[in-house]
Amino acid sequence: MDASEIEFLGENETVTIVPNFSEGRISLIQGDYGPFNPSMATLVPLWLAINLRKRQKCRIEPPQWLNVATLSATKTAEKDSSVFTKMPSEHYMEVASLLLNNACDDVPSADEVRAVVKDIWxxxxxxxxxxxxxxxxxxxxxxxLDNLTQMEINxxxxxxxxxxxxTHFLRMNATRHSAADDTQTDSIATPF
Structure with a gap:
């Protein structure tokens, strides 16, 4: 998988939006979403939230973990641990990037959040x-290696x-040279 495919998977994370339009349930391949009523929060996949936000049809409520306090605590835990710590989301980098690039106004202290996410990364x-x-x-x-995200592995x-x-190539050559050296030593030591 490349980075764009992993980002595509991250776009399926659900987020809460507050729509400013009225619409019944929308049936999509992944499932049904809605109904959409003004000022009534509803869960939708991130890709749909970004699409609606670009058309100024909603406000996105960032995930609970996407704030300076939670991310700073995650950063401290990661810095203090010798192993990888569990991240608040399997797609933390993709979700944060998409929200900060497409709905920056909806994320409180967006510049600080961006800096802490970059530090964690x-x-x-x-x-x-x-x-x-x-x-x-x-x-x-x-x-x-436990607790790595797909993007980090990628x-x-x-x-x-x-x-x-x-490394494998060097080991194979070292083994061949060692076997060749042993053969030469045996032929010298063996009388006819």
Missing amino acids: DLRLAKLRKSTDLMIRQQETHAK VVRPFLTQALDH
């Missing part, structure tokens, strides 16, 4: 790079697979 990627480096240095062939996947391929 940077912390987690640094921890992921460090873990990957340690794994390669110890010549491990697999690892178990970022490290190209580097990790290439590094493991190179």
Whole structure:
């Protein structure tokens, strides 16, 4: 999967909107949404919320975790932990980016939220790079990393697979050279 496909999956997260129009239930492939009544909150997928927001048909209520206090606590927990902590949403980066880029006015303290989300992302990627480096240095062939999001895995996947391929190639060459050296030693020591 590439980043756009992961973002597509993240757009299916449900958010609360406060519509400013009246409409009955809307039947879509994923399910039925609505009814939509002015000033009455309703749950819809993020992609629909953004579409309605762009057309100025609603206000989006950000998820409970998308605020400075909760994200700062998450950042502190991530910084203090040697392992990856559980994120408030499996698609925290995608949801935050989509909301901050498309409905910035609906997110309180949007600039601070953006900065804290970026800090969390940077912390987690640094921890992921460090873990990957340690794994390669110890010549491990697999690892178990809990609490990573799909987007984080997607970022490290190209580097990790290439590094493991190179490590495998070097091991195979070292084994071949070692076997060739043993054969040469045996032929010298063996009398005719």
